Amino acid sequence: MAVYSDSDREAYAKLADFLIPEYNGKPAASAVNVHLEMLDEVLRIRPDLDEGFRRALDFCCGKDVSEALNALAREDDAAFTALTTVTTGGYMMTDGARAAVGYPGQEASPFDVDEIPEYITNGMLDRVIARGPIYRDTKHL
Amino acid sequence: MAKPTRKNEEVDVLIVGSGPSGAVAAKLLTESGMSVVTLEQGTWFDPGDYPGDKKEFELAGGKQWHPSPNVRDNERDYPINTSESDVEPLMQSAVGGSGTIWAGHWVPFLPSDFKVRSLDGVAVDWPFDYYEILPHLEAVEQLVSSSGTKGNTGYPQQAGYPTKQIPIGKTGMKLAQGMDKLGWHWWPGLNAMPSIPWQGQNPCARRGTCMFGCPEAAKWSPDLVLFKEAKKYGHRMIAGARVREVIYDDNLGRVTGAIYVDMNGRERRQMAKIVVLCANAIGTPRILLNSKSRRFPDGLANSSGLVGKNLMMHPFGLVMGHFDEDLESWKGPSGQLINTLQFYETDEKRGFVRGAKWGGMSAGGPLSSKGYVGSTVFKDGGKVEDTWGVNWHKMIEERFGRTALWAIVGEDLPEEANRVEIDSNLVDSDGVPAPKVIYKTSENSKLLLEFHAERAKESMEAAGAVSTSVMPQMRESGWHLLGTARLGDDREQSVLNQYGQAHDVPNLFVWDLSAFPTGAGANPTATLMAVAHRQATQLIKEARNVEAA
Numbered sequence: 001m002a003v004y005s006d007s008d009r010e011a012y013a014k015l016a017d018f019l020i021p022e023y024n025g026k027p028a029a030s031a032v033n034v035h036l037e038m039l040d041e042v043l044r045i046r047p048d049l050d051e052g053f054r055r056a057l058d059f060c061c062g063k064d065v066s067e068a069l070n071a072l073a074r075e076d077d078a079a080f081t082a083l084t085t086v087t088t089g090g091y092m093m094t095d096g097a098r099a100a101v102g103y104p105g106q107e108a109s110p111f112d113v114d115e116i117p118e119y120i121t122n123g124m125l126d127r128v129i130a131r132g133p134i135y136r137d138t139k140h141l
Numbered sequence: 142m143a144k145p146t147r148k149n150e151e152v153d154v155l156i157v158g159s160g161p162s163g164a165v166a167a168k169l170l171t172e173s174g175m176s177v178v179t180l181e182q183g184t185w186f187d188p189g190d191y192p193g194d195k196k197e198f199e200l201a202g203g204k205q206w207h208p209s210p211n212v213r214d215n216e217r218d219y220p221i222n223t224s225e226s227d228v229e230p231l232m233q234s235a236v237g238g239s240g241t242i243w244a245g246h247w248v249p250f251l252p253s254d255f256k257v258r259s260l261d262g263v264a265v266d267w268p269f270d271y272y273e274i275l276p277h278l279e280a281v282e283q284l285v286s287s288s289g290t291k292g293n294t295g296y297p298q299q300a301g302y303p304t305k306q307i308p309i310g311k312t313g314m315k316l317a318q319g320m321d322k323l324g325w326h327w328w329p330g331l332n333a334m335p336s337i338p339w340q341g342q343n344p345c346a347r348r349g350t351c352m353f354g355c356p357e358a359a360k361w362s363p364d365l366v367l368f369k370e371a372k373k374y375g376h377r378m379i380a381g382a383r384v385r386e387v388i389y390d391d392n393l394g395r396v397t398g399a400i401y402v403d404m405n406g407r408e409r410r411q412m413a414k415i416v417v418l419c420a421n422a423i424g425t426p427r428i429l430l431n432s433k434s435r436r437f438p439d440g441l442a443n444s445s446g447l448v449g450k451n452l453m454m455h456p457f458g459l460v461m462g463h464f465d466e467d468l469e470s471w472k473g474p475s476g477q478l479i480n481t482l483q484f485y486e487t488d489e490k491r492g493f494v495r496g497a498k499w500g501g502m503s504a505g506g507p508l509s510s511k512g513y514v515g516s517t518v519f520k521d522g523g524k525v526e527d528t529w530g531v532n533w534h535k536m537i538e539e540r541f542g543r544t545a546l547w548a549i550v551g552e553d554l555p556e557e558a559n560r561v562e563i564d565s566n567l568v569d570s571d572g573v574p575a576p577k578v579i580y581k582t583s584e585n586s587k588l589l590l591e592f593h594a595e596r597a598k599e600s601m602e603a604a605g606a607v608s609t610s611v612m613p614q615m616r617e618s619g620w621h622l623l624g625t626a627r628l629g630d631d632r633e634q635s636v637l638n639q640y641g642q643a644h645d646v647p648n649l650f651v652w653d654l655s656a657f658p659t660g661a662g663a664n665p666t667a668t669l670m671a672v673a674h675r676q677a678t679q680l681i682k683e684a685r686n687v688e689a690a
Binding site for chain 1: 357483485506530
């Protein structure tokens with residue numbers, strides 16, 4: 001895995017905040033450290049993204065962020081996809097971002113298997129049954 | 142119980158491939174007293190390794206847990222040349238095969254699926270019908286610890302399921318309300334996962350990560366249950382064993398076993414009286430076409446020339462409805478919440494034949510939300526700002542957790558031009574020639590998907606969706622691979638007889654989806670396992686009469 005310098009991370013933070021800025025109570029990407037430990041974590045999980053991500057950083061280096069990202073999206077889709085995947089992937093793994101969007105993660109949701117479903121009590125499933133079978137039978141063939 | 146087999150000893154039955162059909166075969170044949178060895182190219186997965194209960198699950202699903210072997214590019218995968226295919230084949234290389242990462246959707250084929258020539262004048266009839274399969278279906282529904290609600294009006298009456306319905310959740314209820322409003326068929330989802338602890342499987346925890354492997358060990362997969370049971374009766378699994386070819390003895394006129402490459406790269410032989418291929422509809426023709434002999438210079442059991450031909454991959458589309466309400470639409474199972482067969486049967490007025498099943502599902506985690514907008518914004522003068530920045534947040538607010546989807550699985554009709562060949566250059570990590578898939582989506586499939594997508598949009602709107610998104614046929618959607626060694630009564634028009642026995646070689650069988658002469662418009666695993674159960678039952682009954690090696 002490539003080593004990212006402080007200046008690389010600062011440059012990435014600007015790109016990341018352009019993609020995911022602070023908005024309506026949601027933190028900006030850099031506020032949840034997508035450019036720091038989350039960058040390392042994402043690339044640990046997905047080392048295959050490293051090459052495209054590095055290419056995106058190099059492409060955008062020293063350019064106006066909007067102009068650079070629009071040009072990157074048109075000229076090097078793989079690098080743009082790597083950049084956005086690293087950014088959204090890192091962002092949505094943080095507790096701060098998850099809390100802000102109301103996402104608890106793919107948690108287990110135990111249920112009462114004996115609870116009568118609403119579609120039974122309100123007659124919805126009975127209406128399906130009342131309409132009768134809809135398959136074509138083949139017993140005659 | 143058969144005596145435990147030793148290395149290289151000739152066994153009664155050699156199974157190649159350990160997915161759902163191989164698992165049924167191993168269990169039944171071993172329990173009947175036969176000595177059975179299964180060769181599996183992949184290795185054992187531990188449910189604890191699956192990413193579904195970890196924060197990185199969607200990131201990992203983009204590479205190491207991706208369903209395409211070409212994306213994963215693991216040493217245990219074989220590469221597939223898909224440069225001439227509209228659809229990317231999906232599968233897993235593991236003990237349990239693609240059964241480790243399937244969604245658990247249990248959707249038996251319908252009566253009409255076995256008689257499409259008689260009913261609709263297309264493709265071919267199967268040599269047996271739905272009612273012959275039904276008792277085998279009911280048997281495997283017990284084996285997979287299914288959960289569901291009896292009485293689906295989409296099917297003839299049947300026995301029911303061992304465990305009760307898993308909740309359909311807010312998302313399933315929303316989808317059902319749309320169907321109810323339109324007076325269209327729907328039914329609570331039937332899944333191959335128990336709602337209570339059952340046969341060693343844990344109850345579904347509704348994590349919604351079935352297709353990344355089930356970390357709860359709840360969703361049925363072959364490695365969890367049937368192979369463990371078969372082991373008690375002396376079954377031997379050889380994992381990491383990549384079959385190079387099935388051995389055919391020209392003098393005997395029989396197959397005598399298989400040559401495989403083990404995990405250390407050493408070539409080995411496993412001899413057997415009977416060989417059963419269960420390596421999927423790309424892996425099985427690959428092995429047959431790689432197995433050449435004096436009698437079969439064009440591939441084993443290929444006197445019909447049909448080995449590898451008639452590849453079917455269900456046309457697959459997604460229609461999403463975005464709602465004002467919080468549906469908690471990351472919750473599972475995924476696993477189908479509900480499904481519908483409303484437009485399953487042929488209606489000539491639609492301009493195409495056959496139909497599709499829709500599976501109602503949750504929309505997944507937050508990175509799936511990124512996929513809702515896709516990359517089309519960069520066409521026609523779009524800008525990054527249209528999708529990212531504040532607009533990305535707004536998209537998440539409007540869609541994440543608030544999206545229900547219909548996954549449309551349509552019927553693909555067999556065409557000889559859609560096929561699996563051996564690629565002239567590509568090889569796997571052991572140097573075994575790799576397959577090439579040549580596949581074009583038919584006009585019938587395109588019309589079918591367009592019609593169904595429009596109806597699915599109507600149902601979303603009836604359910605109160607604020608907006609809808611349609612993802613027409615996706616390239617990475619080749620979950621269901623069928624038809625490349627079809628069974629039938631006419632040996633010039635099929636590779637196998639009705640019991641999955643090669644017309645050309647009496648002790649060679651194919652029991653995976655390669656054998657299916659048509660593909661239906663439904664997820665095939667239920668019928669795959671039921672047919673394998675029928676074929677294994679027949680082999681046990683007729684074992685003394687099989688002309689073995």
